[in-house]
Amino acid sequence: xxxxxxxxxxxxxxxxxxxxxxxxxxxxxxxxxxxxxxxxxxxxxxxxxxxxxxxxxxxxxxxxxxxxxxxxxxxxxxxxxxxxx
Numbered sequence: 001x002x003x004x005x006x007x008x009x010x011x012x013x014x015x016x017x018x019x020x021x022x023x024x025x026x027x028x029x030x031x032x033x034x035x036x037x038x039x040x041x042x043x044x045x046x047x048x049x050x051x052x053x054x055x056x057x058x059x060x061x062x063x064x065x066x067x068x069x070x071x072x073x074x075x076x077x078x079x080x081x082x083x084x085x
Contacts, residue, residue, distance in 0.1 A: 024074040030055045036075050043070030 027033060032045050042062045047054050061070040 024076070026059060026072075028057065030057055032057050032059060038073045038075050039070070040073070041070035042068040043072055 024036065026037065034045065044060055045056050046058060046060045047056045048058050048060065051058070059072060061072070062068045
C-alpha cells in the first residue's frame with residue numbers, strides 16, 4: 001500500500017511545471033534597493049537581529065507586535081504573455 005502511494009506521489013510530482021522567468025527581484029548590498037517597488041502598510045527596510053552587522057538591508061513586512069500588516073508589490077505590471085508555463 002505504501003509503495004503504491006509513493007509511486008502515485010512520485011508520478012504526480014514529476015508532472016508539475018514551474019515558471020522560470022524572473023520578472024522582478026529585490027537586491028542590493030549593503031543597502032536594499034527598492035526602486036521599482038511599492039511598500040504599503042507597516043512595511044519598511046530595517047535590520048533584524050541574528051545577522052552580522054546592523055545594516056538596514058532587510059525588508060520587514062510588519063513589526064512583531066499588534067495586529068499590523070505590510071506588503072511589497074512590484075510597481076510594473078506583469079505581462080502574462082512572457083510566462084513560459
